Amino acid sequence: MHLRFSPGEEAFRAEARAWLEANLPRAPRPTELAARAAYDQAWQRRMYDSGWAGIAWPRAHGGRGATLMEQLVWCEEYARAGAPDISTLFVGLNHAGPTLVACGTEEQKAAHLAPILRGEVIWCQGFSEPNAGSDLASLQTRAVVEGDVLVVSGQKVWTSFAHVAQFQELLVRTDPEAPRHRGITWVICPMDAPGIEIRPITTLTGESDFCEVFYDHVKIPLRNVVGRLNDGWRVAMATLSFERGTAFLAEQVRLSRRVDELVALAQTTPGPRGRRRAIDDDEIARRLARARAEVDALRAMTYRSVSLAARTGVPGAEASMIRLFFSELLQRIDLLAMDMQGAPAVDAPASRWTELYLAGLSQTIGGGTKDIQRNIIGERVLGLPR
C-alpha cells in the first residue's frame, strides 16, 4: 500500500492545476436556468478545446482516455480550483454518453458523442414515473412498434432540465407480456418531437429545474433504440453502475471544502448563546471535528475503492457504501451549518447555507433512495436474502 501518485500522475496533476487556474470562468454561475445552461455549455466548450473534456471517455470517441488514477486526480483538482458543477450537462456526459459508448451503434455514436463532449447539446433522463420510482422496473410508459418507428405514450417525472434539453435517454415498455425486466427498451428521444408536453415542477427550494414529461403518440425512429429492443434494462443498469462508480468524486472534494468554509464561519460568527465565537463552543467544535474526520474517511474510502477498481477493472460493490455515507454525511454537515447560523437561518431569501441544506435533502432520494442503497448493500455486499 502507498499514497504516492506516480511521476506521470503528478505531472498530469500539475498540468490540470495550471490549466484550471488559467482558464477558470471568472463570472459566477447564473441562477436563471437558460443562462445557467449557456454558462455550462461555454465552459464545457472551453475544456473541450483544450483537451480536458470527457476525461474518462475513450480516446477513440474524442475523450482523454484517462486512467482511473488520472480521473481521481482531475476530480480533485477540478473541485480544489472551485470549478463549476456543470449540472445541466451531467446526464449527457455521465449517463447518455458512456451508455452510447458501451451499447450504441456506430451511427448513434457518430451523431451524438461529439456534440455531447463539445457541450452543444443538453440531455435529460426519462426513467422515473409516477408509479415507478424506487421500483423502476415497474415502469409503464408504453411504446408500440409501427413500421420503422416506436410510438410512445405515457408519462415520466423528476426529469431535470427537460425544458432546456434537446435529447432524452428514455426507458419505455415495449413488451407488456414479458417478465417486467425483459420488456423494457432504452431509446434516444428528441425533445422537440410532436406530442411531447413538458411541465416544470417547483421543488421545495423554490426552483423549477425538474419537470414532468407527457408523451402522446410520440413517434421515435427505431434506429434510435440503443441496444436491442426489450434489452433496455441491461443497458440502463450499465448506466447506473457508472453513476455509482466515479461520477461523485468531485462532489466529495467539494464537501471537504465546505467543511473548511464552515470552520472559517465558526471563527467569525457568534456561538449559540452569543457570548463567544461558535468555534469556542464545545458542541460545535466537536461536530466540526467529527465532520472533518468523516470527510477524511470519505476520501480514504474513495481511494480504496479506486485502487480496487484500478486493480480489477470494474467498480466494486463498495461504491454503494460510499454513495450512502456521502449523502448522509452531506446532510449532517448541512444541518451543522443550519445550527451555526442561528436565527438568520430562517430569513428569506434563504442564505447560501440554508439553500444548501434544503437542496441537500434530495441527496438521499435521487439516484436511488437511501433505503434502496441499504437494500443494495444488504443484498449485494453482505449477501443477505431478498
Add this chain to the structure above:
Amino acid sequence: MDLTLGPEETAVRDAIRGVLAERLPLARVRAVASAEPGIDEALWREAGGLGWFGLGLPEDAGGAGYGAAEEMLLFVELGRGLTPGQWLGTVLGAHALAGTPALAPLLAGELRVALIDDPSDALGDGARLAGVARGVADAGAAGGFLVLGGGAARYLPATTHGLAVEGRPSIDPTRRLGDVRFSGIAASPLASDTATLRTLATLLAAAEAVGVAERALEDSVEYAKVRQQFGRPIGSFQAVKHRCADMAVRAEVARSLTTFAAVALAEGEETAPRHVAAAKVLATDAALANAADNVQNHGGMGFTWEADAHLYLKRAWLLEHALGTRTAHLDALAVPWRAA
C-alpha cells in the same frame, strides 16, 4: 496510490489470521482468559518466533523491516480475535526499547510489556515516578511497564523495587486490568520521541477497534442468514438488513480511514497524526455501534453471557478508554481552529 493489500501484505495478514484462528479461536479465548495468567503464553512465544513484535523494526534492529501498515494489519487481526495480552505495550516497547538489553527478550516473546499511557504526566515528568496508574491493561501478567509520559517514555521491569501491581476487576472478560503503584521510583527517559510513540499506539488501538467492528458485522450477517422467524431468515427483513448495511458502512469507514492513516504514518506524512486521531474516533464509533447492534441482531441470545456478542461490546468500551477517548481526540482536532 494504492490502498489495497499487495501480495506481501496479504500474505502477512493471512498468516496472522491463520495462526490466531487455529491457536486461539473465541471459545479458547474464553478459557485462556478465565485461567491464570489470563494470556496464552505458548502463543506469545510463538508470536515472538514469527516476528510479530518486531514487524515495524528495521531488520538490522532484529525486526521484520515492515512498518506501521503491517503493524496495523496485525492489530486488526488481534481485534477480530479478541486476543488477550499486552500486544500494544509490547509492540510499542519494541520501538521504545531499541538499543537496550530488554529488546532481545521482548522480540523473542519472553518479555511482555504493558503500556501505561500518561499524557499529562500525572506520574511525574522528571526522573522519579510516583503515584498510581489505574486501569492498566493486563498489568498483572506483564514483565515490564512502558510509561508513556507527555515528554518522556520510561521503562521499568515489573520486579523494580517500589513498584506494585494490584488486580482491578474489568468489564471485559478477555482483558484484565490492574492498578500500578509507583512509590518514588527513579526512572531514566528512553531515547524515543513520545509523540511518535503515542501516534503509533493510537493507530494500533484504532486498528484493534476496526477488527472488533468487522467481526461484530460478520457475526450479525451470518446469524441473519440462518435465524428464521415468520418462516424466513431475519436478514430478509429490511429492519434487520438495513441495520446490517449501516454496520457495513461503519466498518468500511473505519477500515478505510485507519488504513489511510497507517500508510500516511509509514510514509512520514505531516498530516498523519491528524488522520490517526480521526481514525481512532471513527473506529471506536464503529466498534461500539456495531457491537451494540450485534447484540440487538441476536435477540434474546445476544443478551446472554454464553453468546459472544457482549465480548465485542466490552472490548470496544475498553478501547474507547485507551489512548484518548473520542471526545479528547475531537477536542484536540479543534485546537488549531480555536487558536486562529
